[in-house]
Amino acid sequence: MVKMSLDLVQVMSGKVKELQVSPSSNGNTEGSREEKEEFEQNQLSPAAKPKPVTGRRVRKVEGGVFFPKPENAVTIAVSSRVLFRTEREQKVFEQKGVEEYLRYQIEHENEPFSPGPAFPFVKALEAVNTRLRELYPQSEELFDIVLVTYNHAHVGIRLINTINHHNLFIERFCMTGGSSPIGYLKAWHTNLYLSADAEKVREALAEGIAAATMFMPEKLTEVSESQLRVAFDGDAVLFSDESERIFKAHGLDKFFEHERENEDTLLDHGPLKGFLEALGKLQKKFYAKGQRLDCPIRTYLVTARSAASSGIRALKTLRAWGLEIDEALFLAGAPKGPMLEKIRPHIYFDDQMFHVEGAAEMGTIAAHVPYGVAQKSNQQKTSMGK
Amino acid sequence: MVSMVQNQDVQQKDLDHAVVVAVTSRALFESETEEDDGPAYRGGVAFPLLQALQRVNEHLLEKDPTESLLFDVVLMTTDRQQQQQSSGFMSSTRHHGLEVSRFCFSSEEDFVESLLKNNIHVFVTTDENEAFQANQKGVLSLLLDENSASCPSEQLRVLFCENSIIRPGSGPTSSSREAAQTFSSQLGKMRQKLETSHSPLCFTLVTLHGGKDRCCGALKALRSVGVSVDEAYCLAGAPRSPILSLLRPHFLLSDGCSGSED
Numbered sequence: 001m002v003k004m005s006l007d008l009v010q011v012m013s014g015k016v017k018e019l020q021v022s023p024s025s026n027g028n029t030e031g032s033r034e035e036k037e038e039f040e041q042n043q044l045s046p047a048a049k050p051k052p053v054t055g056r057r058v059r060k061v062e063g064g065v066f067f068p069k070p071e072n073a074v075t076i077a078v079s080s081r082v083l084f085r086t087e088r089e090q091k092v093f094e095q096k097g098v099e100e101y102l103r104y105q106i107e108h109e110n111e112p113f114s115p116g117p118a119f120p121f122v123k124a125l126e127a128v129n130t131r132l133r134e135l136y137p138q139s140e141e142l143f144d145i146v147l148v149t150y151n152h153a154h155v156g157i158r159l160i161n162t163i164n165h166h167n168l169f170i171e172r173f174c175m176t177g178g179s180s181p182i183g184y185l186k187a188w189h190t191n192l193y194l195s196a197d198a199e200k201v202r203e204a205l206a207e208g209i210a211a212a213t214m215f216m217p218e219k220l221t222e223v224s225e226s227q228l229r230v231a232f233d234g235d236a237v238l239f240s241d242e243s244e245r246i247f248k249a250h251g252l253d254k255f256f257e258h259e260r261e262n263e264d265t266l267l268d269h270g271p272l273k274g275f276l277e278a279l280g281k282l283q284k285k286f287y288a289k290g291q292r293l294d295c296p297i298r299t300y301l302v303t304a305r306s307a308a309s310s311g312i313r314a315l316k317t318l319r320a321w322g323l324e325i326d327e328a329l330f331l332a333g334a335p336k337g338p339m340l341e342k343i344r345p346h347i348y349f350d351d352q353m354f355h356v357e358g359a360a361e362m363g364t365i366a367a368h369v370p371y372g373v374a375q376k377s378n379q380q381k382t383s384m385g386k
Numbered sequence: 387m388v389s390m391v392q393n394q395d396v397q398q399k400d401l402d403h404a405v406v407v408a409v410t411s412r413a414l415f416e417s418e419t420e421e422d423d424g425p426a427y428r429g430g431v432a433f434p435l436l437q438a439l440q441r442v443n444e445h446l447l448e449k450d451p452t453e454s455l456l457f458d459v460v461l462m463t464t465d466r467q468q469q470q471q472s473s474g475f476m477s478s479t480r481h482h483g484l485e486v487s488r489f490c491f492s493s494e495e496d497f498v499e500s501l502l503k504n505n506i507h508v509f510v511t512t513d514e515n516e517a518f519q520a521n522q523k524g525v526l527s528l529l530l531d532e533n534s535a536s537c538p539s540e541q542l543r544v545l546f547c548e549n550s551i552i553r554p555g556s557g558p559t560s561s562s563r564e565a566a567q568t569f570s571s572q573l574g575k576m577r578q579k580l581e582t583s584h585s586p587l588c589f590t591l592v593t594l595h596g597g598k599d600r601c602c603g604a605l606k607a608l609r610s611v612g613v614s615v616d617e618a619y620c621l622a623g624a625p626r627s628p629i630l631s632l633l634r635p636h637f638l639l640s641d642g643c644s645g646s647e648d
Contacts, residue, residue, distance in 0.1 A: 067597075067623040098582050152582070153591065153605065153618035160602040171597030172624060177590075177616035178583055184619075187628035 067171065070189040073144035074278045076125060077185055080149040080159055081196035082214040083122060084113035102154045109158045112165035117214045117365050118194050119166075121346040124228040126169050128296045132282065135289050141282065146188050147173035148181045150200075185209050192275050194347075194367065202370050210275045212349055212367035215356065221344060221363035227296050229345040230279060232272055232325075233369075234303035234314050236351035240268035241372030243310070244351075248373055259310040267317040271371050272349050280323055298326045300343055306332035340364040351375070388492040388500045395480060396487045401505070404458035405572045407439065408490065408506040411463045411475050412513065413530055426481035427474060431530045432510055435636045437539035440485045441586040446579060455576055460504065462490045464497040464516055501525045507569055508637070524561025526569055528637060537634045541586050544573060545635035546615065548593040548604045566639050567611065574612035590617040590633055597622050 080086060093101035125143040132142050145168075147159065153175045163170050174184045182203050185193055193204045193211040204211035223229070235244045247255040279297055286295040301318075305311040307330035318325055329339055336355050340348055341362045348366045350356050352374045359366035392398060414436065415427035439457040446453045461479060463469050469491045479486045492500045498519055501509055509520045510528045517527040537543065577587050591608065593601040601620040608615055619629055 070624050102582060153615040156605050156615075156618045157602055160598045160605075163598060171620065171622040173598070173601075173618070173620050174629075175618045177588070179617075183632045184629065187632060188624070 068140035068142050068144050070144060070187075072140035073142050073189075074191045074282065075144045075146060075188050076122075077146045077148040077181075077188060077190045077193045078118045078122065079181075079195040079197070079200075080113075080147060080151055080155070082116050082118040082194050083147065084116045084119070084159075084162060085216065086113055086116070087216075098152075102152055105155045105158055110161060111158070112162040113158075115166065117216050118347075120220075120223045120365065121194075121228075122168060122170075123225065124223070124346045127226055128228050128282070129169075131291075131296050132285065135291070136285060139285075141285065143282075144172065145170050146190070148176075148184060148188075148190075148193065148195075149174070150176045150178055150181055152177050182207055182209075191278050198368070198370055201368075205271050205369070205371055210272050212272075212347075212369045214347075214365070214367045215360055217360040217363050217365055219363045220365070221341065223344050223346050223365075227298055229298045229300065229343060230276075231300040231302050231340060231343055231345035231348040232276060233348075233350040233352075233355065234301055234305060235267075235270070236372035236374060237270050237272045237349050237369050238276060238301070239270045239273075239314065239317060241270070241351070241374070242268060245373045256309060259305075259313050263313050264316070265313075266320050267313060269321075271369055273321070273323075276323055276325070277321075283324070299324075300345060301325045301328040302331065302336055302339060302343070302348065303329070304331050304333050304336075306330050337362040337364070340366075388490065388496055388503075390500075390504070391476075391489045391491075393476070393479065393486055393488060396485055398487050399456055399458040400454040401458065403454035404456050405508075405569070405576070406458045406460060406504070406506050407508045407510060408460040408462045408501060408504075409436065409510040410512065410516070411461055411468050411471070413511055414461060414484075415475060415478055426478035429482065431512060431532060431535040434535065434537045434539040435510065435530070435542075436484055436486075438537070438542035438586070438636060441540060442542050442576065442580075443485065445581075445586045446576065449579060453579070455572070455579070458488075459484075459486045460488045460490050460506065461486045462492070462497065462500075462509075464492060464511070464513070465494050469493065498523050498525070507565065507572070521562045524565055526562055526565035534636070537636050541588050542637075543588050543590065543633065543635045544637045544639065545590045545592060545630075545633060546570070546604070546608060546613070547638055547640035548591065548600070549595060549640065570608075570639060571612050574614065577614060578612070585616070588617065589613060589615045590619070590635065591615045592619045592621065592626070592629065592633070594621050594626055595623055 081090070089101065089105060092104045122145055125145060129142045132139065147163075147170055149159075151159070156175055159173075172188075174181060174188075176184065180203065181200065185204055186207065186209070190209050193201065193209055194214050195201050195211065196214060198213045201211040201213045232238050235241060243255060243259060246258045276299060279299055283295055283297050283299075286292065286297070301314070303311065303314060305314055311328070311330040315328065331339065335358060336350075337358045340359050341364060344364070346365060348359055348364055349369050350359070350366060351369045351371050353368055356366040356368045409432050412430070413432035414430050416430045436459060439459060443456045446456055461475060463472065463475070472489065472491055476489060490500055490504065497516070501520055502523060502525065506525060508526050508528060509517070510530060511517050511520075512530050514529060517529040520527040573587070573589070577585070577589060580587055591601070591604055593604055598620055601618060605615060605618060619633075621629060
């Protein structure tokens with residue numbers, strides 16, 4: 001196992017300056033910020049009033065809170081079942097049906113849900129936003145978190161109460177009341193969609209939206225509150241699954257041969273490449289202000305490839321794409337669990353349930369990307385619940 | 387001169403309890419097509435709306451055959467020229483099997499009067515001026531355009547749109563706001579009688595500005611007037627068109643949300 005850093009500068013993990021994230025701020029920026037909003041003429045809704053007006057640019061102050069435009073921000077859509085723990089409610093739904101489920105939710109409206117697997121990730125996103133706002137007060141290049149759930153709006157008040165209880169800065173949401181959220185994901189220019197429902201995630205991937213299914217690990221190890229750490233598997237996550245196909249069809253030797261022969265051919269991109277790119281763009285904003293050593297975003301590649309051989313192609317591909325990854329860990333087939341346990345990412349993306357489960361057993365928050373050839377052999381439902 | 391004719395093919399509704407929707411013939415039929423399309427006019431932009439209204443009625447009656455809280459549709463002509471095509475409208479209605487219970491023939495001068503006289507709860511038209519005039523007199527008006535033609539016909543979608551930034555002088559009149567509230571609570575009662583999932587009637591809330599607390603307030607306010615919302619979207623300043631184009635509402639009840647973004 002070789003640990004390689006693509007950065008010229010060696011960064012010691014854990015030596016990140018502790019941030020003051022004030023619990024009552026709820027994402028409010030200091031002082032009053034002006035909200036720049038650009039409005040277009042709305043042609044589409046049937047109007048109760050006649051006479052549309054031509055669009056004009058308006059600057060508005062909205063209680064000092066700054067809402068970025070979806071296409072400028074890095075939009076993360078999370079479902080209610082991964083942001084919070086809703087197992088009890090799920091059971092009510094499965095056993096007693098939708099009417100009883102909604103009644104239960106309304107009855108418990110003032111009881112906040114407890115944090116789910118995506119909760120630490122979202123908190124870390126907010127920490128990054130705070131740092132970004134300090135450096136670039138007018139910029140819309142921030143993380144924008146949208147709650148996208150196909151839950152019924154009857155659950156809305158409980159969800160909002162919960163968001164307030166935990167002091168999360170989530171001001172945008174879509175409760176689709178049962179219809180597919182995919183259209184809304186596109187409308188929000190979603191960069192990453194996290195859900196408990198593998199079907200929805202597959203749909204999103206098919207539409208070209210980075211997506212992953214999240215699971216609640218049995219134990220939750222502590223993760224950093226000041227530095228966002230995102231770990232990726234290589235094949236079928238950042239890269240396409242072409243090499244995995246060779247491995248599956250012809251075995252390890254053929255895989256090595258293929259990689260050697262094609263060392264200088266770039267790998268095709270995988271579903272999470274765009275998200276890594278988005279993270280890289282935000283990282284560069286910190287570098288531009290001399291904060292490379294102190295960057296609150298850190299990315300990791302955790303791959304079964306080996307550094308001396310098949311890993312080279314992965315590195316060359318990343319370099320050609322202009323993507324920097326902070327730490328690349330080539331495990332040469334060794335189990336990923338222990339390494340991930342050391343890294344403590346807020347989220348780890350892998351296309352193989354075997355690895356996701358292994359990581360979760362050791363307390364890592366892992367997300368499954370149901371993409372590529374590995375899915376065809378993985379028919380059984382995970383026992384970890386949805 | 388206003389005249390009202392009952393459609394003998396359709397069972398008349400209990401006007402004390404029904405929600406009366408008047409649709410103009412121009413909105414319902416394409417009566418000005420060049421070619422002769424046979425025995426009937428083709429459906430216009432209000433066609434899916436009518437089908438959706440019918441579907442709600444069907445479901446309500448399935449649950450309770452004696453149900454009186456139903457949609458009552460009146461086909462209305464609003465000018466003299468349209469009056470002359472009256473027989474064409476009546477036969478087209480029959481041809482398409484539309485549940486229009488009454489035909490109302492009036493002119494530009496007196497159509498608003500007939501709206502008021504016949505206790506019309508919602509007036510549906512493609513004419514801006516007509517909608518404006520009706521609104522001024524406190525009749526809830528719905529202005530349709532070509533996008534309405536692509537609204538679903540299996541589900542009546544009602545959108546409550548909350549815009550906290552209201553331009554002065556552009557909000558609804560107090561009487562039409564009252565009409566909107568009456569309409570909302572009638573719909574709310576209808577919704578309660580229908581199933582939660584896959585209902586033929588769907589309420590959506592969209593808050594354009596402000597964050598989750600404003601949305602929460604809106605959810606609670608609607609709940610207090612008997613409207614339980616099925617879908618909710620809190621935009622917090624994001625551009626509305628992409629979301630609204632997915633929602634495809636038939637009825638948009640708003641606080642100054644209609645028309646352009648502001």
